[in-house]
Amino acid sequence: MTETNRPDIQTAPQEPEASGPEASQAEASLWADAWRSLRTNPWFIISAVLLLILITMALFPQLFTNENPRECYLSRSRLEPSAEHWFGTDIQGCDYYARVIYGARNSVAIGVVVSIGVFIISLVLGLLAGYFRGWIDAVISRITDLIFALPFILGALVFLNVIESRGVTEVAGVLIVFMWPTMTRLMRGSVLSVVNVEYVTAARALGAGHLTIMRRHILPNSLGPVMAYTAILTGIVIGAEATLTYLGVGLQLPAISWGLQLSDAQRYITQLPHLTVFPLIAVGLTVFAFMSLGDAIRDAIDPKSKKR
Amino acid sequence: MTTTTHPAGTEQEGYDASAPLLEVDDLHVEFRTKAGVARAVNGLNFTLNAGETLAILGESGSGKSVTAQTIMGILDMPPGHIAGGEIRYRGKNLFDMPEEQRRRLRGVNISMIFQDALSALNPVLPVGFQIAEMFRVHRGFKRKQAREEAVKLMQKVGIPAAEKRVGDYPHQFSGGMRQRIMIAMAIALDPDVLIADEPTTALDVTVQAQVMRLLKELQTENNMGLILITHDLGVVADVADKIAVMYAGRVMEAADVFEIYAKPGHPYTKGLLESLPRIDAEGERLNAIPGLPPALTNIPPGCPFSPRCPYSTELCRTDRPELLPVAEGHVSACHYREEIYSGELKPREEAQA
Numbered sequence: 001m002t003e004t005n006r007p008d009i010q011t012a013p014q015e016p017e018a019s020g021p022e023a024s025q026a027e028a029s030l031w032a033d034a035w036r037s038l039r040t041n042p043w044f045i046i047s048a049v050l051l052l053i054l055i056t057m058a059l060f061p062q063l064f065t066n067e068n069p070r071e072c073y074l075s076r077s078r079l080e081p082s083a084e085h086w087f088g089t090d091i092q093g094c095d096y097y098a099r100v101i102y103g104a105r106n107s108v109a110i111g112v113v114v115s116i117g118v119f120i121i122s123l124v125l126g127l128l129a130g131y132f133r134g135w136i137d138a139v140i141s142r143i144t145d146l147i148f149a150l151p152f153i154l155g156a157l158v159f160l161n162v163i164e165s166r167g168v169t170e171v172a173g174v175l176i177v178f179m180w181p182t183m184t185r186l187m188r189g190s191v192l193s194v195v196n197v198e199y200v201t202a203a204r205a206l207g208a209g210h211l212t213i214m215r216r217h218i219l220p221n222s223l224g225p226v227m228a229y230t231a232i233l234t235g236i237v238i239g240a241e242a243t244l245t246y247l248g249v250g251l252q253l254p255a256i257s258w259g260l261q262l263s264d265a266q267r268y269i270t271q272l273p274h275l276t277v278f279p280l281i282a283v284g285l286t287v288f289a290f291m292s293l294g295d296a297i298r299d300a301i302d303p304k305s306k307k308r
Numbered sequence: 309m310t311t312t313t314h315p316a317g318t319e320q321e322g323y324d325a326s327a328p329l330l331e332v333d334d335l336h337v338e339f340r341t342k343a344g345v346a347r348a349v350n351g352l353n354f355t356l357n358a359g360e361t362l363a364i365l366g367e368s369g370s371g372k373s374v375t376a377q378t379i380m381g382i383l384d385m386p387p388g389h390i391a392g393g394e395i396r397y398r399g400k401n402l403f404d405m406p407e408e409q410r411r412r413l414r415g416v417n418i419s420m421i422f423q424d425a426l427s428a429l430n431p432v433l434p435v436g437f438q439i440a441e442m443f444r445v446h447r448g449f450k451r452k453q454a455r456e457e458a459v460k461l462m463q464k465v466g467i468p469a470a471e472k473r474v475g476d477y478p479h480q481f482s483g484g485m486r487q488r489i490m491i492a493m494a495i496a497l498d499p500d501v502l503i504a505d506e507p508t509t510a511l512d513v514t515v516q517a518q519v520m521r522l523l524k525e526l527q528t529e530n531n532m533g534l535i536l537i538t539h540d541l542g543v544v545a546d547v548a549d550k551i552a553v554m555y556a557g558r559v560m561e562a563a564d565v566f567e568i569y570a571k572p573g574h575p576y577t578k579g580l581l582e583s584l585p586r587i588d589a590e591g592e593r594l595n596a597i598p599g600l601p602p603a604l605t606n607i608p609p610g611c612p613f614s615p616r617c618p619y620s621t622e623l624c625r626t627d628r629p630e631l632l633p634v635a636e637g638h639v640s641a642c643h644y645r646e647e648i649y650s651g652e653l654k655p656r657e658e659a660q661a
Contacts, residue, residue: 197427198422198424198427199427199428199429199430199431201382201422201428202420202422202428202429202490203430204380204382204414205380205414205415205419205420205422206415206419206420206442206493206494207411207412207413207414207415207416207445207446208415208441208445209445212441212445216430216433216441220432220433221430221431221432
């Protein structure tokens, strides 16, 4: 049977061949299989490379530039991009390339912290609400309704205005508070769509307990949309951070973030477009990378969407 | 056929080894819906012994599947509601058990096969993993050991190249192979009772016979009690030992398989048998039973079959017949069971004409 196998995945699902050369040896689990499919997806590779660069940038910005972003000389204020200053300089005469590189840390940190936080909260609450229904569902759903009733910007303004000094933790915390309901609802809906399918009934009939059913049957089958949304959310969060910062309730100077750079650059958009363009490209690439990662994961986790 | 009982570690939990394997006693199940109370099962009785195949036969909506779900404890409650009766496994009432104890019975002592294996298997997990899961959940096997058991089971149910296919997903198998995998999962832990809810309905005719043969083999090998739920008279004929014919949530007639085919004691069974196409009846019109089963929210007061019955009288419309014997091991719920059994009674329309 192995002689007919090409290294990539077979085309006809009805063919009684093994699905891949490693299929029989590799651990037969969902995640191993998802990984196998991810490795062959070009979008995953592109986004993974971008994210790898981005994360390195966030963790070790000094690898990318020798300039100190806080060493600013008014003598070199408002320079156009050049060989010496790739992205030019800003009003204060800081090297803009270094500022954008160092800005990755805060933007990515907020994006990732909020997304992971929201993901975990939604996973647990959505799963409980959708699986057990009844009063658990009622309580969780009413709380999500409550938070939906508060306009996000207004709520965040009120909360953040109260907090005197706002760092990554404070901004991320407020964003989590306002962003978990959407994903919890998504997760709940996703769970509801699989909780009554026959394989869940069959699993119950064959003696699986609640935990086994949730872990083996509900979770893997309802995770796809939530994972894709987590990636989108990372983009939304990075945008929201910029919005809040622009409104003066996000991160505060002297912090370096893309949001702060964008809000500063607004005033000079006609004279010094490069001040807007470079942080915008950074935000765009980051959001793109997270989104294509999410799509790739969703495709990998759903065996029916695989291009077999 | 041997009479050994299964070890399965059931003795210490207060089971009576001398009691019948499974007894359904005056079971009532209803669904409380907005349109009223639908009485799906109304006083059902049957007994299943080890090594025996009981076929439960009936039209759609006769309460067959609800019975199976009630035995397994997977009925959706609400809207489902057990309004009365008992189901005893080895003499112990399932409804008295705590949920956790019932869960441990499922899959281990009482197991079930579903109609459509494609939807009854998890699409995101390889089939071998799903079979192995049975050993990991109930027996605490390690991953590798469970996987080896899964391969053995796949070979046992006749899946070719089992070692190669253990990592494949349900959608990569044909319908018959999928049903075999479902069967492998259900018999993984040598259950005493296996309920098969229309196991061959989703399959084509040639595969139906193979799957039925496999079920029969496994049953003989493990001395299982098999409950075969079906609407297909042809499927049960060569597999079942006993047949119970259900209508509107009741057993209308129950007897040995040869007896019921040869001498039905109830007009409904007679009608079902007559509605089968026969090879020697070429050119004749097929005798379908006229009308539809009663709405379960509004079951007629007398015999539930009386509106469709060609023999029905005033007595049938007012008085509900009990399930009473017509011959040795043959019971029927008809006022005129003796006459039907002996073939003396003529349909009323003809008698009047």
